[in-house]
Amino acid sequence: MNFDVTAPGHILPFHEGTMRKGNNILCCAVNLRVHLSFKEVKKEMFELHLENYKHTVTYSYDDFKTNLLAHLPHPGSNYSWETPELIDINKIMPLVIEFVNSITPTKLQDLIHEFALYDFFLIAACIMCSVNVEFEPFAVFIKSDIPSGIIVDSSSAHSVCIAAAFVHYLRLLALKSGKLNEDISKPTYKSSKISQFISDAFDVNEKYIIFKWSCLSEKLIPRDIYGIGSSISTYGEMIKFTKGVNEFRPSLRPLSHVKVIKILIIDSGVKPNTKLMNKELEEFAKTFPDIMEPISMLQETLSNLAVGFLTDTMDRVEDKKLLELDIGFIMDLDHTLYTAMNLTNPELDDVYNIVTKSGFKGRAYGPGIGGCFVVYLADDSEEQN
Missing domain, CATH: 3.30.230.10 (Ribosomal Protein S5; domain 2)
Known part of the structure; x- marks a missing residue:
């Protein structure tokens, strides 16, 4: 058996x-x-x-x-x-x-x-x-x-x-x-x-x-x-x-019917720290309450946009300018919000700078201030240097 x-x-x-x-x-x-x-x-x-x-x-x-x-x-x-x-x-x-x-x-x-x-x-x-x-x-x-x-x-x-x-x-x-x-x-x-x-x-x-x-x-x-x-x-x-x-x-x-995309996962070498992340989030929310809620709403919007891209339902989006975006752009913008809330670290910032200078897009990822960096590899990425 x-x-x-x-x-x-x-x-x-x-x-x-x-x-x-x-x-x-x-x-x-x-x-x-x-x-x-x-x-x-x-x-x-x-x-x-x-x-x-x-x-x-x-x-x-x-x-x-x-x-x-x-x-x-x-x-x-x-x-x-x-x-x-x-x-x-x-x-x-x-x-x-x-x-x-x-x-x-x-x-x-x-x-x-x-x-x-x-x-x-x-x-x-x-x-x-x-x-x-x-x-x-x-x-x-x-x-x-x-x-x-x-x-x-x-x-x-x-x-x-x-x-x-x-x-x-x-x-x-x-x-x-x-x-x-x-x-x-x-x-x-x-x-x-x-x-x-x-x-x-x-x-x-x-x-x-x-x-x-x-x-x-x-x-x-x-x-x-x-x-x-x-x-x-x-x-x-x-x-x-x-x-x-x-x-x-x-x-x-x-x-269902989700597109397959290619990503590169880069380990920052920094162990994730969820407690520190929660502390930073709480301090940010207390210091900037008028900013925290719009960030949360924008991140929710980015998530919904990602669903549209990955399930071929973007034709339902009213603002057609959004059709010019891609998953990489959304990940990059999300990383910017992540950084604005002080939820990254120098090692991840270094990876981000190298990735963007090389023409790629991505974001920090991990349950805490640490973890990995996820790079979006577009369909033509094999032709990029």
Whole structure:
């Protein structure tokens, strides 16, 4: 029983600096992906291979059940593998961390390495504890195209791959054991069934379940808004995201027929600092309240213009002068607004100067004052020096 799943990273091309107000956020997938291969193995041990870190973790199912599953607090009679939103992550994570530390004495290289381990065992434990199916030893191989430190959210793509793998594995186990359309939950959990499915695709409900598991995992890394990365890594292409009543129920508007554009991502070498960014935003808003609101409105307009360019709906724009613009111009203007609010740094300013002098356009990007610079490569960019 072998299969592969993959999920894209993402960028927010415009105005993540003001998204905390709940404005619409434009989120785009990038062709840098996380890949997961799942294989049942004829061994006694389960295996997790984090190929980017050359790190392999082996553990027995008995240890997994005895030292982790047996200690998990019961989320309640309404919980099943379909409702991760009912899990209290603050109660479960200390147990997951203790188990991971017991099976991997290897020093973890960075935050993403740490997240990759905790994320896997969080999802595995919370799904496997509630289902009444027989698990065979398996090996999971995870590899990312996304270099650590590049801000295109490998963590969300990673958790989407893990969630998708376990959802598909449950489907295959239900099919193999003849339990399709039968209750696969353990007696003290909410009833759950797996219906007939398409082997190489997920239906709308399954995608939503995968999205929710990824949202749960996002809580392992502090963020201002949860669910953005999970949404684009689950649904792909381009999404208009608006905060909802909670992280599991945002307003998502997937956009179809999206143009493919080329970008160059340059790492500034400066670690993003979200706390500093929020502080600068608050100070700017207090000092220049009459300026902050127009900037927010203009950034929202730029985001809407970008949607028009990328989905071929600019013919609906009343001001035809806007048709002379392109994505690069919008990114450049957005960067100017970003700089006006003091949300950049000298390294990113140096990159901006080099990029503009070379005839290109782009903007700083990252969850904080740091991160990367995204350069728009027009269709004729190969002819440019």
